[in-house]
Amino acid sequence: MAAQLYKTENGRLFHAGAVAIITVGLPARGKTHVSRSLCRYMRWMGVSTKVFSVGNYRRERLRTIPEEYFDPNNKAAFAARIRIADDCLDDLIEWLQHGGGQVAIYDGNNVTEERRREIHDKLVNQDIHPLFIESICNKPEIVLANIRSVKISSPDYVGWEPEEAVKDYTKRIEQHKINYETIADLSLPFVKLMNVGEQLIVNNVQGYLQSRVVYYLMNLHNRPRTIYFARAGESLNPNLYKVDAELSPEGRQYAENLKNFMIAYREKKRTEANNSEDQERPLSIWTSTRKKSRQSALPFAEAGFPVRQHSVLTQLNPGEVDGLTPEEIKQKFPEEVARARQDPYRHRYPRAESYHDLAIRLESIIMELEREKNDVLIIAHDTVLRCLYAYLFDRPESEIPTISIPRPFLVEITPTAYGCKETRMEITPESCV
Structure with missing residues (x-):
């Protein structure tokens, strides 16, 4: 399930x-x-x-x-x-x-x-x-x-x-x-x-x-296409949701590396493809409306790729635990921590969202993803990518909070009649040329 x-x-x-x-x-x-x-x-x-x-x-x-x-x-x-x-x-x-x-x-x-x-x-x-x-x-x-x-x-x-x-x-x-x-x-x-x-x-x-x-x-359609997942770059204040901070210098470099890697990788695939449809299929970029996601997609926009912002791709809202360390959360909300351990998918901290809430919010983007006939790169927070990954691979809800979508990896997902296939590629400066 x-x-x-x-x-x-x-x-x-x-x-x-x-x-x-x-x-x-x-x-x-x-x-x-x-x-x-x-x-x-x-x-x-x-x-x-x-x-x-x-x-x-x-x-x-x-x-x-x-x-x-x-x-x-x-x-x-x-x-x-x-x-x-x-x-x-x-x-x-x-x-x-x-x-x-x-x-x-x-x-x-x-x-x-x-x-x-x-x-x-x-x-x-x-x-x-x-x-x-x-x-x-x-x-x-x-x-x-x-x-x-x-x-x-x-x-x-x-x-x-x-x-x-x-x-x-x-x-x-x-x-x-x-x-x-x-x-x-x-x-x-x-x-x-x-x-x-x-x-x-x-x-x-x-x-x-x-x-x-x-x-x-x-x-629904069955035209060949590829879906890519990538984490947004690191922001100047990654631990505070309410701040909506801009990308750090490291985050900006990561965004540039991501763009260069995608262009080089897709060019290589186009060269090797036997199918003309694979050679001609364009790429669009989807991001949330948060600054770090938008700025992570900026190099793509400057290179001429279409970039679309979706508010529903915003990360899980942490509520009152925003900015707190794990130790501080244990001290301030010991009962909530115990509930979270029992049901990490459905539990929500005070004034926060649960993964269940996030999954409901993402239903509209899932349907749009099913309609999309071209390749898509989704640049978002790992909480969002976990839910989308679970949908595409039919993973149990209990696994969603622990699905690994690390930065700086690019996840390539290819839908087929018999299920999705994935490839994970590390984005390094050497791999971007």
Whole structure:
């Protein structure tokens, strides 16, 4: 569970009951990306959510895939695929009814009307609200990009040569096309997601949770991009929040080093990139409205990069412990220190914010980050970066206060269909040339 925004005793929110989200569509249409991204967002909201992947069940049962396993004319293979898919669906139902879950995502192809009606009726009979999400791509370049960027890294193709993996997966897509039927039954609640976010068609969607799903999908895309995190430079008075001090000389030098490092690093990546989109993707800088963040981004602005200030990126407000040393806090607020140790994520000192408060404040920037199609460098305080990092990597709320985002490191985060990947690079004067 990530940074849970809301919490109830029974673990279910908004009186929405149990919801099952069923993916629909041909392979390489972004279904896994949608499933995992949506799961991460719902968990961040505090909704107990889990992905049930038919592909994972198949890999666990078979280890290796027979050559004609996806051939629609192979009746024995078709029956085996249905058995595995049904086992996955039964486990989903069990988790929703007895495992403390509220939203389960059934990640599979589900390409026929008959199969979808069967799933719908089975869920409704168990008092589970179904919602179908059909991923449709009518642009060949998007499909090819999905095949290359996602399926080469898929567990199905570990150890394969990239071109052979592309060839095999293309064949699998053609086999699924034979029986594929787009959703036409208007009695079903569904969302049609065109070209991973270019257009949404919504039908018969009801309830708060389902509406939040639609809202999230409106902001989702799977275009390649990179997110960078960097601490703001050190200020003249780093221990006093209320002062809002300017950067120290060391902080100004750090800001210059950060700019030089980013330019050199991105130029190197552009030179090595095979994809023209990677070569041309611009970079924007996001900061808080605090002086040290704005001034840390100033070298980028002077170099021509767009810089945007967001007040919600302001660091956690320490309240009455502002400027106090750990020893002084223990002496002045011994009871508060004990409470903070018990629940460091939700505890707030007098007139202060907790990490929980900060996570709620950052929800709008998270949605903006999901919408962003270009590369972004976020320069902020470590408290802010911890929360954003926890969202992207689906980290438990209990870990957030201790996530390490040290200065002078640059954290490079690359979202993929199977989760985010990170690289940490130390910014030194030698690395900035």
